[in-house]
Amino acid sequence: MSVQDINDNPPRFTQLFRASVFENASPGTVVLCVTSTDADDGDVTRYWLLPSTLSSSADLFDIDRQAGTISVAGSIDRESTGDVLVVRVAANDGAFNAETTVTIDILDENDVPPACRLPSNTFQTVEDSRLAVVVNVSASDADATSPSRDAVISLADRWSRDFVVVDGGEAVAWRRPVPFQNTSLVRGRSSPLNVHRVTLAAVDMGRPALWTDCQPLTVSVFAENVFSPQFSRSSYSVAVPNNAAVGFTIITLHARCGSS
Numbered sequence: 001m002s003v004q005d006i007n008d009n010p011p012r013f014t015q016l017f018r019a020s021v022f023e024n025a026s027p028g029t030v031v032l033c034v035t036s037t038d039a040d041d042g043d044v045t046r047y048w049l050l051p052s053t054l055s056s057s058a059d060l061f062d063i064d065r066q067a068g069t070i071s072v073a074g075s076i077d078r079e080s081t082g083d084v085l086v087v088r089v090a091a092n093d094g095a096f097n098a099e100t101t102v103t104i105d106i107l108d109e110n111d112v113p114p115a116c117r118l119p120s121n122t123f124q125t126v127e128d129s130r131l132a133v134v135v136n137v138s139a140s141d142a143d144a145t146s147p148s149r150d151a152v153i154s155l156a157d158r159w160s161r162d163f164v165v166v167d168g169g170e171a172v173a174w175r176r177p178v179p180f181q182n183t184s185l186v187r188g189r190s191s192p193l194n195v196h197r198v199t200l201a202a203v204d205m206g207r208p209a210l211w212t213d214c215q216p217l218t219v220s221v222f223a224e225n226v227f228s229p230q231f232s233r234s235s236y237s238v239a240v241p242n243n244a245a246v247g248f249t250i251i252t253l254h255a256r257c258g259s260s
């Protein structure tokens, strides 16, 4: 006498699944394969992805209905998805359903170039000495993780006759003493000899590194004390008590020289 097997057991996923995939992985890239068992002989199990309640992750992946292989189907961006996506997978053996979640870690790529942060592109300074800081600078980077998001400023041409980048990429300084060239003014403007240009770049630490050229920086050198003193305001208004004694201080004015 033989006992005929009928389908009276649901399929069971064999484990909790977790895998990882890099952002920007090409469609078709295999992430992992889910597996299940079934106590009944000969049941054929089919798989599919369930809509995700947390995100649109179901659109980013596809599953082979027979093999259970989950692969990339959409464009994955670590900067917008976050570090983990959870995909819900269902299995059916013709009669019973089973369900599980697959946790997919999204790995960061260095796919965002850094950005320059310069307070201005033109500066005026009095003649200065070696290694005096001309301007403080910084770089930003929107990548999700280090080192892809770690960015500094450097010289775009790696070397400049006049400037060096110091303070770990956060300041530009004179490389050498740069005196004021005492030539006559050209059409009311300082000699071009006193105008110094340098192109900086923001560079990140990713592998491979990405960089962005900044707007060229122009530094005009003036002889000391060429700047007219300037009051902090164009006019002042002060109330004076009608019994003020001789010598009463009405207001203290401040003026400064220099320009930036």
Ligand SMILES: [Ca+2]
Binding pocket: 007, 008, 009, 010, 011, 038, 039, 040, 043, 093, 096
């Ligand atoms: Ca079954």
Ligand SMILES: [Ca+2]
Binding pocket: 023, 076, 077, 078, 079, 111, 112
């Ligand atoms: Ca990205």
Ligand SMILES: [Ca+2]
Binding pocket: 023, 078, 079, 108, 109, 110, 111, 112, 143, 144, 148
């Ligand atoms: Ca990235």
Ligand SMILES: [Ca+2]
Binding pocket: 110, 111, 112, 113, 114, 141, 142, 143, 148, 149, 150, 204, 206, 210
């Ligand atoms: Ca980056």
